[in-house]
Amino acid sequence: MSTEEDDLAAAWGASLDDEGDADAVSAPAPDAAKVLNQAEIDSLLGFGGGAEETSRSGMERIIQSGLIAFERLPMLEIVFDRLVRLMSTTLRNFTSDNVEVSLDGMSSLRFGEYLDSIPLPAMMAVFKVDRWDNHGLLVVDSALIYSIVDVLLGGRRGTAAMRIEGRPYTTIERTLVERLVKVVLADLSAAFAPIAEVQFMFERLETNPRFGAISRLSNAVVLTRLRVDMEDRGGKIELLLPYATLEPVRELLLQQFMGEKFGRDSIWETHLAEELRDTDIALDVVLDEQTLPLSQMLSLQVGDHLTLAATPGAPVRLRCGDVAMFEGELGRRDQNMAVRIGRNLPRARRDAGAEEVAA
CATH class of the missing domain: 2.30.330.10 (SpoA-like)
Structure with a gap:
C-alpha cells in the first residue's frame, strides 16, 4: 500500500511541475502588455470605415444605455395607434380630401440629437400639457406645409404642391399650419382620454430649432413619426414628448392593455358581492x-330553571x-x-x- 501511495504522490508532483512550466511560458512579461492600436481605438469609438459604421459601436452602446426605451411603455403604442385612426378622420373633414395617416415609427433619443436632425425648413409648434405641467413639440415638414396650403386654398388635385425654398413662411401659411396643429393636438387629447384626462394646448410656432427648445439637450424623449398622404401630396408630422412630460401617467402607460389592474379583478369582486347577498x-x-x-x-341538572x-x-x-x-x-x-x-x-x-x- 505504501508503494502505491508513493507512486500517486510522485505523479501528482510531476503534474504540478508541468502546469507551472506551462504558466511560465504562457504568462506575458509586464512590458508585453496588450496595447490597442489606432484601428481598434477607431472601431471602439465608432470612427471605423466600411461596414463597421452601420452597426453601433461599444462606446455608443454605453452612452445610449441610459435612455428609456419606449418599448417599456406598451400603452404608449396603443395611444399613438388610436391617434392615427382619429387623425385619418379629422384631417379628411379638415381638408375635404382623401387623407391617409400612417405611423412611420417610434424611437427614443436625446433631445439635443433630435434638434440637430430636424430637416429645415420646417415649422415647430410648441404645445403645453396643462394637467402634466410640461411641454411637447410638434414638427411639420416643408412638404406637408405646402400641401396643406395648396389643399385648403383650392389647389387642383393630381398636381404636386409648388415649393419655394429659401424664403420665410408667410402669415397665411403660418395661420393655416396653426389650424392644422390645433386639429392634431385635439386628436392627441382624445387619444389619451381613455388613460387620463389631459389637454394639449397650442402655444407658439417657431421656425428656428434654437427657439423650440422645451427640454435640456441631454434629456430623453420619445419621437413619433406620422406620414400624411393626400393623393399625390403629403408630408410628415413628428411628435416629440419628453419622458418628463409622460412621468405623471407612467404607471398607466406601463399597462399591457387598457384598464389593466394588477392584483385586482372587478368581475370577481362583483360576483363575490352578489353571492354574499344570497348567503x-x-x-x-x-x-x-x-x-x-x-x-x-x-x-x-335536567329540569332546573333559569330566570x-x-x-x-x-x-x-x-x-x-x-x-x-x-x-x-x-x-x-x-x-x-x-x-x-x-x-x-x-x-x-x-x-x-x-x-x-x-x-
Missing part, C-alpha cells in the same frame, strides 16, 4: 346575560356571531316568541358589543 346567516337573539359561579353551573330578566316589550339585541347588528322588541306571535327589529346599531356600538362579548 344564509344566523342571527342570535340575546334575551339576557347573567354571571354565575362555576360551581353553580356544574351543579345544574331571564327579559319581559315582553323589552329591548333585546340581535347578534351575528360576536357582532351586535340590530336592536329589537321582544314579543309573541301565536305560540312563538318573536322579535321586531327597531333600529340598526351604529358601528361604534357594534364594536363595543363585540368587545363586551370578548371580555
Whole structure:
C-alpha cells in the first residue's frame, strides 16, 4: 500500500511541475502588455470605415444605455395607434380630401440629437400639457406645409404642391399650419382620454430649432413619426414628448392593455358581492346575560330553571356571531316568541358589543 501511495504522490508532483512550466511560458512579461492600436481605438469609438459604421459601436452602446426605451411603455403604442385612426378622420373633414395617416415609427433619443436632425425648413409648434405641467413639440415638414396650403386654398388635385425654398413662411401659411396643429393636438387629447384626462394646448410656432427648445439637450424623449398622404401630396408630422412630460401617467402607460389592474379583478369582486347577498346567516337573539359561579353551573341538572330578566316589550339585541347588528322588541306571535327589529346599531356600538362579548 505504501508503494502505491508513493507512486500517486510522485505523479501528482510531476503534474504540478508541468502546469507551472506551462504558466511560465504562457504568462506575458509586464512590458508585453496588450496595447490597442489606432484601428481598434477607431472601431471602439465608432470612427471605423466600411461596414463597421452601420452597426453601433461599444462606446455608443454605453452612452445610449441610459435612455428609456419606449418599448417599456406598451400603452404608449396603443395611444399613438388610436391617434392615427382619429387623425385619418379629422384631417379628411379638415381638408375635404382623401387623407391617409400612417405611423412611420417610434424611437427614443436625446433631445439635443433630435434638434440637430430636424430637416429645415420646417415649422415647430410648441404645445403645453396643462394637467402634466410640461411641454411637447410638434414638427411639420416643408412638404406637408405646402400641401396643406395648396389643399385648403383650392389647389387642383393630381398636381404636386409648388415649393419655394429659401424664403420665410408667410402669415397665411403660418395661420393655416396653426389650424392644422390645433386639429392634431385635439386628436392627441382624445387619444389619451381613455388613460387620463389631459389637454394639449397650442402655444407658439417657431421656425428656428434654437427657439423650440422645451427640454435640456441631454434629456430623453420619445419621437413619433406620422406620414400624411393626400393623393399625390403629403408630408410628415413628428411628435416629440419628453419622458418628463409622460412621468405623471407612467404607471398607466406601463399597462399591457387598457384598464389593466394588477392584483385586482372587478368581475370577481362583483360576483363575490352578489353571492354574499344570497348567503344564509344566523342571527342570535340575546334575551339576557347573567354571571354565575362555576360551581353553580356544574351543579345544574335536567329540569332546573333559569330566570331571564327579559319581559315582553323589552329591548333585546340581535347578534351575528360576536357582532351586535340590530336592536329589537321582544314579543309573541301565536305560540312563538318573536322579535321586531327597531333600529340598526351604529358601528361604534357594534364594536363595543363585540368587545363586551370578548371580555
